[in-house]
Amino acid sequence: MRTRVSHGVPLAPMTTLGLGGPASVLVELHDSAEFVELVGSCPDSPVCLGSGSNVLVSDLGCDSPVLRLCNQGLRIGTPDADGRVLVEVQAGHLLTDLVETAIAEGFSGMEMLAGIPGTAGATPIQNVGAYGQEVSDTLVEVRAWDWVLGRHVTLSARECDLRHRSSVFKRSRRWTLLSLVFALRRSELSAPVTYGAVTDVLGIPVGGRVPLAEAAEAVLTVRRRKGMVLGCTETDRRSVGSVFLSPEIDPAHARRLGARNAPVNSFPDGSTRVSASWLIQQSGFGLNSPIVDGVRISSLHPTLVADAGASATAFREAIEIVLQQVLRCTGVRLTVEIDLLGTWHTAREPGAPEPV
Ligand SMILES: Cc1cc2nc3c(=O)[nH]c(=O)nc-3n(C[C@H](O)[C@H](O)[C@H](O)COP(=O)(O)OP(=O)(O)OC[C@H]3O[C@@H](n4cnc5c(N)ncnc54)[C@H](O)[C@@H]3O)c2cc1C
Structure with missing residues (x-):
């Protein structure tokens, strides 16, 4: 699908809170190859939007252009001799889909992130994490447009300065993240399970390991009890x-x-x-x-x-x-x-x- 530009579009349906006014200009990017084309028509850095699961949009809406990242897709490399595999993912790809693919392929590193809403491209913004795993554990680099330098850049995970729910990107409009590379590890077993709520569901001691899918399912069980999986509850949706x-x-x-x-x-x-x-x-x-x-x-x-x-x-x-x-x-x-x-x-x- 080609990049779509629309005007006066309500943003509330594009957020999980369902609140807020319209975007004066909304650009929906479906293919990062078309990104450079739209830069020419965008004099200022836009406000980026993924799935809208970590934002509160003002009732007055957004005067700056809003760029919604809808570019999907991932490419899985060949595991090296140590079982390390690089996965390149487009920014608009859903994290839940990425986690599901990783588990199905037998790669560890993201199983505890099961059920976290949002796009892969938003994950470094606040170093998304839960139940003992964070994006900083596996992120190798991000490919982004730098609106100050006016060109594509590749930032290593170290340059992203990933901290607890923070990074160099948090509350900055300097970069639009277009794709990311993660390093996962071939393994039938999950990382050690360090959260008591999850080990209780699994019936294992803290630090134990279980098959990847079982770890993810236990995390989902804990998250659903708290309403922390989108769609798991109507009342607290x-x-x-x-x-x-x-x-x-x-x-x-x-x-x-x-x-x-x-x-x-x-x-x-x-x-x-x-x-x-x-x-x-x-x-x-x-x-x-x-x-x-x-x-x-x-x-x-x-x-x-x-x-x-x-x-x-x-x-x-x-x-x-x-x-x-x-x-x-x-x-x-x-x-x-x-x-x-x-x-x-x-x-x-x-x-x-x-x-x-
Ligand atoms: C039910 C629920 C449970 C959650 N649980 C967790 C959890 O366990 N752990 C956790 O860390 N978070 C959690 N979150 C928060 C949220 O899922 C994450 O912050 C997620 O990464 C947001 O992704 P998004 O695509 O919805 O980003 P958005 O909400 O659309 O955007 C978030 C911020 O990132 C910026 N941004 C988005 N995409 C890009 C891009 N490509 N380039 C540059 N900037 C960009 C936006 O401008 C905005 O400032 C939860 C949210 C919900 C609703």
Whole structure:
């Protein structure tokens, strides 16, 4: 399909929250070979959009051009003598499809990412991860358009500066990621399963390994219980997953919170973090609590979801209410994980992101 340019297109149906106004100009890229052609007609770096599963689009919509990455496809290399195989994937390819292919082909490295919505191209933006695996474990390089240099670039994983739910790309419009290369490993067994919730489903000790498909299915079971798989629940359907980042804490704080049974986890970038969901619960937000009109805490997990009657403005207000109450009750300032897209006129609270 050829690149499509349209005007005044509602963005809400292109996001998992189903909120927000129109894009003045929407460009849908289906083939990265056509990218250079459209650069000529795009004087400024566009706002990129994948599946819209980590964004809140303003009710006013987006005045800047929005570029939706719809380019699909992957190419699997030949495994080397150590069983390492390179997989090149187009940015618009769904992560769930990539994970499924990897498992079917018998490649380990992504099995714990089963069920995470979104496109492959968005995964380095916040170093997507769950249940002990992150994109930084397997990403080799990304191929992107650099809007400052005005040319294609290849950035190694090190240059992407992948950290906990962050990277050089987070909240920057400098690069449009067009394709990525991952290195997976031929293996019948999963990586060691390090999360208790997943080992409990599998009935194995922490650190045990199981066939790839079993690991992914156990992760999906845990995720469905929390409404963290798109389409697994009708009532909590309009979600962006976690709205807030789990904040980093120092070792003494980690010990104190650990003694209160707080979920405290260590991450590959060396940070120790306490679960944002736990902090939200500790601050008096029960499951299903209404926050503002059309926005409430999910009935399955302490995160915000939208209902009929919600607006992007209301969702943002709910974010600020949760932020302030968690700060008052726990002394911890949460920061927002999701990206705000489009034109926002309201003042920015500390901890809230700048619009992209
Ligand atoms: C139910 C649910 C569960 C989730 N669980 C997890 C989880 O376990 N772990 C986790 O890390 N995340 C999770 N997420 C968040 C989300 O799935 C990821 O952040 C995902 O990578 C977003 O992909 P997307 O294609 O939807 O990106 P979008 O939401 O469309 O975009 C996200 C950001 O990336 C930018 N962007 C997108 N594509 C490109 C590109 N090609 N080039 C440059 N910039 C780009 C956008 O401008 C935007 O700033 C969850 C979300 C939901 C709804």
